Amino acid sequence: MSSAVSSNPAAFNSHPEQPRNLLQRCSDALYLQPQLLLLLLLTPPLLWFGSVYIASLLALLWQGLYTFDDFTMLVSHTLTLSNYAQLFEAANFDIILRTLLMALSVSLFSAMLAFPVAYYMARYASGKTKAFFYLAVMLPMWTSYIVKAYAWTLLLAQEGVSNWFIDLLHLTPVLNWLLSLPGIGGNTLSTSNLGRFLVFTYIWLPFMILPIQASLERLPPSLLQASSDLGATPAKTFRHVILPLSVPGIAAGSIFTFSLTLGDYIVPQLVGPPGLFLGSMVYVQQGSIGNMPMAAAFTLVPIVLISVYLAIVKRMGAFDAL
Amino acid sequence: MTNAVEFINTCRRFGDVTAVDRVSLNIAEGEFFSMLGPSGSGKTTCLRLIAGFEQPDDGQIVIHGKDATGLPPYQRNVNTVFQDYALFPHMSVIDNIAYGLMVKGVAKKERLARAQEALELVALKDHGSRKPAQLSGGQRQRIALARALVNRPKVLLLDEPLGALDLKLREQMQGELKRLQRQLGITFIFVTHDQTEALSMSDRVAVFNRGRIEQLDTPQNLYNRPATEFVASFVGSANVVRGELAHKLAGVDAFAVRPEFISVNNSALTEQINLSGTVTDIQYQGANTRIEVEVAPGVLIAALQANTLLTEQPLPTPGQVTHISWQTGAMVSLDSSRTAAAGA
Numbered sequence A: 001m002s003s004a005v006s007s008n009p010a011a012f013n014s015h016p017e018q019p020r021n022l023l024q025r026c027s028d029a030l031y032l033q034p035q036l037l038l039l040l041l042l043t044p045p046l047l048w049f050g051s052v053y054i055a056s057l058l059a060l061l062w063q064g065l066y067t068f069d070d071f072t073m074l075v076s077h078t079l080t081l082s083n084y085a086q087l088f089e090a091a092n093f094d095i096i097l098r099t100l101l102m103a104l105s106v107s108l109f110s111a112m113l114a115f116p117v118a119y120y121m122a123r124y125a126s127g128k129t130k131a132f133f134y135l136a137v138m139l140p141m142w143t144s145y146i147v148k149a150y151a152w153t154l155l156l157a158q159e160g161v162s163n164w165f166i167d168l169l170h171l172t173p174v175l176n177w178l179l180s181l182p183g184i185g186g187n188t189l190s191t192s193n194l195g196r197f198l199v200f201t202y203i204w205l206p207f208m209i210l211p212i213q214a215s216l217e218r219l220p221p222s223l224l225q226a227s228s229d230l231g232a233t234p235a236k237t238f239r240h241v242i243l244p245l246s247v248p249g250i251a252a253g254s255i256f257t258f259s260l261t262l263g264d265y266i267v268p269q270l271v272g273p274p275g276l277f278l279g280s281m282v283y284v285q286q287g288s289i290g291n292m293p294m295a296a297a298f299t300l301v302p303i304v305l306i307s308v309y310l311a312i313v314k315r316m317g318a319f320d321a322l
Numbered sequence B: 001m002t003n004a005v006e007f008i009n010t011c012r013r014f015g016d017v018t019a020v021d022r023v024s025l026n027i028a029e030g031e032f033f034s035m036l037g038p039s040g041s042g043k044t045t046c047l048r049l050i051a052g053f054e055q056p057d058d059g060q061i062v063i064h065g066k067d068a069t070g071l072p073p074y075q076r077n078v079n080t081v082f083q084d085y086a087l088f089p090h091m092s093v094i095d096n097i098a099y100g101l102m103v104k105g106v107a108k109k110e111r112l113a114r115a116q117e118a119l120e121l122v123a124l125k126d127h128g129s130r131k132p133a134q135l136s137g138g139q140r141q142r143i144a145l146a147r148a149l150v151n152r153p154k155v156l157l158l159d160e161p162l163g164a165l166d167l168k169l170r171e172q173m174q175g176e177l178k179r180l181q182r183q184l185g186i187t188f189i190f191v192t193h194d195q196t197e198a199l200s201m202s203d204r205v206a207v208f209n210r211g212r213i214e215q216l217d218t219p220q221n222l223y224n225r226p227a228t229e230f231v232a233s234f235v236g237s238a239n240v241v242r243g244e245l246a247h248k249l250a251g252v253d254a255f256a257v258r259p260e261f262i263s264v265n266n267s268a269l270t271e272q273i274n275l276s277g278t279v280t281d282i283q284y285q286g287a288n289t290r291i292e293v294e295v296a297p298g299v300l301i302a303a304l305q306a307n308t309l310l311t312e313q314p315l316p317t318p319g320q321v322t323h324i325s326w327q328t329g330a331m332v333s334l335d336s337s338r339t340a341a342a343g344a
Helices: A002-007 A022-032 A034-063 A082-086 A090-123 A128-142 A145-155 A161-168 A172-180 A193-217 A221-229 A234-263 A278-289 A292-315 B043-051 B093-103 B108-121 B137-149 B167-184 B195-201 B219-224 B229-234 B244-250 B336-342
Strands: A067-069 A074-076 B003-014 B017-028 B032-036 B058-063 B078-081 B155-159 B187-192 B204-209 B212-217 B239-242 B254-257 B263-265 B273-284 B288-296 B299-306 B321-326
Touching: A022 A034, A034 A292, A067 A292, A082 A292, A090 A128, A090 A193, A090 A234, A090 A278, A090 A292, A128 A193, A145 A161, A145 A193, A161 A172, A193 A234, A221 A234, A221 B078, A234 A278, A234 A292, A234 B093, A278 A292, B003 B043, B003 B187, B017 B043, B017 B058, B017 B187, B017 B212, B032 B043, B032 B195, B043 B058, B043 B078, B043 B155, B043 B187, B043 B204, B078 B137, B093 B108, B093 B137, B108 B137, B137 B167, B167 B187, B167 B195, B187 B195, B195 B219, B204 B219, B204 B229, B212 B219, B212 B229, B229 B239, B229 B254, B239 B244, B239 B299, B244 B254, B263 B299, B273 B299, B288 B321
Parallel strands: B032 B187, B032 B204, B078 B155, B155 B187
Antiparallel strands: A067 A074, B003 B017, B003 B058, B204 B212, B239 B254, B263 B321, B273 B288, B273 B321, B288 B299
8 A cells, every 4th residue: 555655656646745734634534523513513402402492391380380379469479389289270171172173174175185295295296296285285374374365364353255156166054063063163253163263274285295295205105005905995095005194194193283283372262252371371471460370381281281192103104204 | 738828929019009010929838938028128017917907908918729809808717917016005925925815705814824824935934914014025026926825826927026026036036936936837928128037037938029029039149040130139238240240251231249259369369259459448347348349340249258367367458459259150140120120
């Protein structure tokens, strides 16, 4: 090796003997010490995450242990568990249940709507059609969320486009029947749970389509061919192969739709019947009443619900698709 | 006796490309039939036409005497072993094997018993509860085989199933596939680009080139009597001589001669075809040494010499002038019209 180098000095010898400047020596050191590089890269985000997210969250939950005096409207630092205990009072438990049911039904319906779109994007669309679909799915996310929520109040209003269109299709009796159902209905579409549900589904749908599309994209076509080769009709192939293998994508998407619905406080204010959601309850407690300890106690609820939900979907393999 | 599979003037086009061009062929029941050819020659498309993943644009596919044209894969009594095995990753090995029986509505007890039987057939009886990801490539290959065979298909299609295995395993599986085929008496249709594989396992081989069958024959005849220039060079890479030199030596437009039938000598021999030329390349290949000689400007002829312990004669070196010779019987004249059509 050394003889080869010395026998052809012009080609081989010039490079290593050039002095290394400081920058080059730094990059040499980092190349040879990958752990050092990793440490340098990870420390700032971990510090940020630790102080801004985790620490402030813990501080918030700690405030849930403080006492709020109903007469003086003042917070004292006496520790108590009564705020957390109050979560289980009927009025508060109603709020939790209402939000949870909405989050679950929005997730379920979004998955049903998203699946065919995602399937088409993953298995049939290519080139420009695919680009168009990506754009069409993501475009609504470029506009402000509040603008969209307000726009829906107009769309769903009594004299709005949706009622006009339903009338055009002669489906007004169907709508009136739906609105007369307890739990779903209300006076008008914009003040019904149905309307709120539609707005939630509209807003979070893209978050469901994309993970399902990604999971279907990873499905090798030969698996579907193998299934039909072994005698399965398309319906059986869907049930036994496509659906089970896209569960991780559905679960990943539902993590978004579920947690986003659970924490939302804008849509419940603008669309749907009176009755607080978890997010709006937090808003009322700390904003209008100034009962910071109770607001802090309420923030624990979505954290617990989402943790339980994550534990369930993790068992379904959801995190393989993230 | 009916034919297992018949192609009747079958065509399949993809846009401007004709992947399968008016192919007609009969595959007999119980035969080990290979489709051999380079990639893009149409052999895999032919297999997919039998499986039903593709439908012919023209002509017919007949399976066991019944027209299968237009039938979807799930209505055909054929099964496929896929190149990537296509095992269902979310099912255990035994559920993978029982899948075909499950979708056909066979009772659970019976389908599990039959799946276990199929596992034993491929010598993996203790692996039923594992997931495909926990198996080696060779084991996955056997599971794919068991999953196809458990349905007792009339025809088994194998799409380059040994391509992903290493050499030793591949040779072992070749023997096992042949044994299984004899034992079960099922028609095997085997697609490969590996000529050794096709020659060693098959009863008959169809050599594909540009969507057409160049030659359909037994392995011995393919090797010893190649009909076209393409077959001669694809199967066993024979030397193909054409034009003036072919006229002078054999009185034909083109002929093939196998490298192993050519001897390299320091002096000219008598009563044989003798040529002299310059050595351009020497390749040591272990069992053999390949010597390439330029006998006329631009005409290279390769000779294969067995390396033995006893005759350690010095090898020629590149640039040296040497003599090559072969028996007249070693020459096979080629169909020059089809040679021209092949355009190779």
